[in-house]
Amino acid sequence: MRSRLLGMIRKEFIQMWRDRLTVGMMLSMPMMILVIIGWAINTDVKHMATAVLDQSRTPESRDLLTAFTNSQYFNLDYHVDSYEEITRLVDSGSAKVGIVLPPDYARALKQQRVAQIQVIVDASDPMVATSAINAANAIGQVGSLKIASEMLQRSTGRVPPPTPLDVRVRAWYNPDLVSSIFIIPGLLSFILMQTTITIIAMVVVRERERGTLEALIVSPLRRWELMIAKIVPNVVIAYAQMTLALVFGVWAFGIPVRGSLILLYFLSLFFIMGTLGLGILLSTIARTQQQAMQLAYFIFVPSVYLSGVLFPIEGMPPLARTVAYVIPLTYYVEIIRGIMLKGIGISYLWKHLLVLATIGVVLITASILRFHKKLG
């Protein structure tokens, strides 16, 4: 039994090695995506059409608006008199950004209070949103520093607030603001799933297509031995892909990893097993590699659109939301975002673990049962 299983696993690794091109592509796919998205992050959108509602109309408020202009990100094209006008301009798309300065702006600063500035951003275009938010925040910080030091020089005896300019950004149309940082972990999970399913379905269907499956079936090799031998090398590859993506993401793009990596790797196993089970299940239905690919797309398309990778689940209609919660990727995306971006631990994620483990067990059992060690 040991000889059979080890021999089979060794064979799978040799075949993978012979097919280095495919494996190489798998491993580098996440990096390619990171580079593309990372490049998008760094693409600044400048000179955004901006509508200004300056209710203060003081030298102080004009100072601040000059700072916005000087940053080159904002073109103060519209000076308006009411909030409704800003709404109209942003709604119609004439302005991408709206800036609202309160009537008591100058007074607040003189009294060493915090002055609140509202920045409205049309976030339906994430590129605009990212640029606008980053620029507005930067202006707020630099401005705060300058004003705080001025306050100290005037030394009225009161301790000035550390950040006198409070820039409040409102992202319209996309309230969760699916920013690139937010999308990356989700996309990486999707690629992990995509490559894992594709490769395992391919290697199983290939045995059938080339007639070698017959030789395996007439041999004493057991069904579960065949499955394990197909799964093990793919788990190794999946982890290698994930590790490369993480290292690259952290090193090149500063993607944070706030939670426990060990937990992430542990939970990933259940996701990987589930996707491998799904891949084998596909291979029991498909007769050719081409069919396997086509079938795989039936899984990929709903997965990428409904799992929250691109659009927040909360914003989906009820039916889509129901579907979302039977897709394994949904849970994994929440896990990976939770661990990387929010730093949450198992106390929040045990439900996800349970669901993924259940899906994994069901899929692998189903695939073993469906994988008749018979031809017809």
Next chain:
Amino acid sequence: MAELDLNDYAVITKGLTKRFGEIVAVDHVDLRIKRGEIYGFLGPNGAGKSTTIRMLCGLMDATEGSGYVLGHDIAAEPERIKEKIGYMSQRFSLYEDLTVRENLDFYASLYSVPNGIKRVRIEQMVQMADLTGREGTLAAHLSGGWKQRLALGCSIIHKPELLFLDEPTAGVDPVSRRNFWDLIYRLSEEGITIVATTHYMDEAEHCDSLGFIYQGRMTAQGSREEIKANALKGQVIEIECHPMREATIFLETLPGVAEVVRFGNTIHVVTEDRSLSPADVEARLTVENLKVSRVEAAIPSIEDIFIAFVGLADRRSLRAQLKRMREREL
């Protein structure tokens, strides 16, 4: 089935049947394959040879009927059978992206050949297949004959008691085919029972026993000698004459003639019994003003014999099918 049968026979089946929907691929086949013999399983394309072998190897379940392989019930104990048999499929089942040695090594481990013996066994197989010096070549880069011998090596690396060969010589050049049968003899001398399917009728000469299958049904089975002796009640007469068309039409209407077949320049006449002699035929042709250059009794080929077992109605289409297959391979 009587107890003693199981020990004398490597394969016994009773009413073995396989249906694919409407198609009856194998129709109540009763096989008797003795231990130690070379059994040739003959039939044209689509006759049901592969399907029968697949049921015996545990690749497919029978729709109906029963079978025993090496004393084990094919329905109840397929796993026991698997350890003791070797199977070389019509498609050779080699991993093209593995080297010669890796293929052998893999199949050895599939059958749990112990590590100590494995190296020796692989070496033997490499020598047998005449692949010395090519151990590191990818199977994809081997030509037909080598691929075939490597596939044979892979299927016997665990020293099976019974070896199934499904069209082992299909698509292989004549020299390789001869070499291959030499290898099969050697295996047979070692005591391995061999079951080989083929649609090359001439390969029947290599076998101890023969089974003929046509449209899923066994038409005849027995030792080669027996079959040859009993098959034909009539005889085969070879004729060369001119013009051939008229001669053929005339012969077809001649009483006592069962079948008229043209092979290139010669006409084969199979008679219904011994009453029509070559001399008679020559006389009748001459009377018809046909120019006869040769008429003589011929040794019936295996194809003639096979045909003889098939109902009259099917003979013409079977001949045509066999002819097409022959031509395709040339």
